[in-house]
Amino acid sequence: MPATAPGRTVLDGRDIARAMTRISHEILERNKGATDLILLGLHTRGVPLARRIADGIAGVEGVPVAVGELDVTMYRDDLRSQPTRRAHKTQLPAGGIDGKVVVLVDDVLFSGRTIRAALDALADLGRPAAVRLAVLVDRGHRELPIRADHVGKNLPSARSERVSVRLAEVDGTDEVTIS
């Protein structure tokens, strides 16, 4: 049974669904179709979001889109300042990422440090033709020169506030809250 998160709900399940549908269309439009496209979800909640976008694109184009998952734990710049983090699975579609358009998918864009780590991880895995970024929520406060290409919702927030994304696949329900 999904526990309720504290704070104010800024996106409910239907908002999230609409945002993901729009992002699916944006990606298709930008890429002029679904060829050579790879959706790479960042652990933990980027992975189900990438699958949802893939389903959305498949629904429009009628062709399956390659989906993978990327774990950036080993590439983080804050390993030394936290208790040892557990690594997750990195799984690329068969054929790898060389020459493909990789769309990184994550739930929240904040400091940009996770994306920096993801770009480093990608460089060790191959050479994509282009890398783009899709996020459900952009809450600002970037610490690096990184921006998203596709944003579900821009959510102005104070640095001290907490933005929580909960997804059915992981948490049993779909919502974004701020507290």
Next chain:
Amino acid sequence: MRHLLSVDDLSVDQVEAIFETAAEMHDVQHRDVKKLPALRGRTVVNMFFEDSTRTRSSFEIAGKWLSADVINISAKGSSASKGESLRDTVLTVCAMGVDGLVVRHPASGSARQVSEWVDAAVVNAGDGTHEHPTQALLDAYTLQRRLGSLEGRHVAIVGDLTHSRVFRSNVLCLTKLGARVTVVAPPTLMPAGVAAWSAAAGFETSYDLDAVLPHADAVMMLRVQRERMSGAFFPSAREYTVGYGLTRDRLRLLRPDVPICHPGPMNRGLEIAADAADAAQSAVLEQVSSGLAVRMSVLYHLLAGEEA
């Protein structure tokens, strides 16, 4: 996790965390760029006061693939051969600002002793006839990948138990993970006091390999360690093989899906026949590649997080 000195110090959760990370590290072996930046700027020293090929090179590659700087020091060619004490050698090396120390030494208990002298994280890579925890972890990891789970599975450990640190660490690790263990050896190579230990730790002993093999879910052959034998433990190599070697004939007693492990180096024709070592069910080379992944995971868990 501050040091890795004995399997006994690890909880089941910690073992599972090490395996989980190892599974991710395993994939790096198949990449073009075999490098993760997790231990960038960290220094690991391999101090080997005893001969080793696979353990030392495995730790060296593991450290390098995690981007640590790795230095090897062996007894031959170091100040230890000029009569420097272990403590002085260790303190000297650590004075250079070392983060991790991988120690192999012929004295049992030496790794724990070293850990009391230094701030660096210490990994026991074999101390005398006491323990070899990363070997036990990699064996259990290999078997878990082959068998799915170790819970309730029957593992036979066969050979020179008296001189084997691998046996000691493996019994601790396998029983911790729920496996049923039977150790098999000639009476002269069964360690003193094994009856009391097996009763306390819940494993079985046997002198009859032929009776054990048909019921085994995995078999682990240990090396006959002639270099540690001062007396005559068996009349001849031939006699050892007849009684306790995994020969071509004995191979037929095993189900064809039963993994055969050997920590290496193998004495082919003594404790293991070529037919068994090279059989399709042999896991010997898998142990080597798993060993690398497990050692990367151990170094990661010891050195990547914040100071404890």
